[in-house]
Amino acid sequence: IYLFNSTAAWIYDGRIDFYLDTVNKAKDFWGSSLLDKHPDVIKSGKTKINLRCMDISRLLKLYSKNDFIILKMDIEGAEFDIILHLLQTKVLDLIDYMAIEYHKDLNPYKLSIDLFNSILQL
Numbered sequence: 676i677y678l679f680n681s682t683a684a685w686i687y688d689g690r691i692d693f694y695l696d697t698v699n700k701a702k703d704f705w706g707s708s709l710l711d712k713h714p715d716v717i718k719s720g721k722t723k724i725n726l727r728c729m730d731i732s733r734l735l736k737l738y739s740k741n742d743f744i745i746l747k748m749d750i751e752g753a754e755f756d757i758i759l760h761l762l763q764t765k766v767l768d769l770i771d772y773m774a775i776e777y778h779k780d781l782n783p784y785k786l787s788i789d790l791f792n793s794i795l796q797l
Contacts, residue, residue: 745774
């Protein structure tokens with residue numbers, strides 16, 4: 676298990692704006708997101724910080740098909756961009772198990788969960 680504190684999983688290495696949820700104290704500010712369109716981010720006045728981000732594909736390429744890889748994502752709408760990146764970089768097949776909270780309302784394409792799942796089967 677590797678921990679990358681104050682680092683966002685993303686589609687490139689570098690820096691990125693991360694929008695803070697400052698209104699959901701009871702839920703531990705669960706609406707923080709890379710997306711400025713997230714409802715809790717909007718309610719919070721689009722308060723942002725700039726974080727290091729890491730190309731998740733680059734990280735996964737350090738492993739092989741022989742390794743057992745579990746990927747869990749609850750990234751408040753950014754999951755579609757990451758999945759497309761994993762497909763484009765041909766590392767999706769390295770992952771043995773994925774658990775994704777899919778935020779259809781935050782996806783710019785408004786894909787149904789069935790269509791999203793079919794993309795994962797490519």
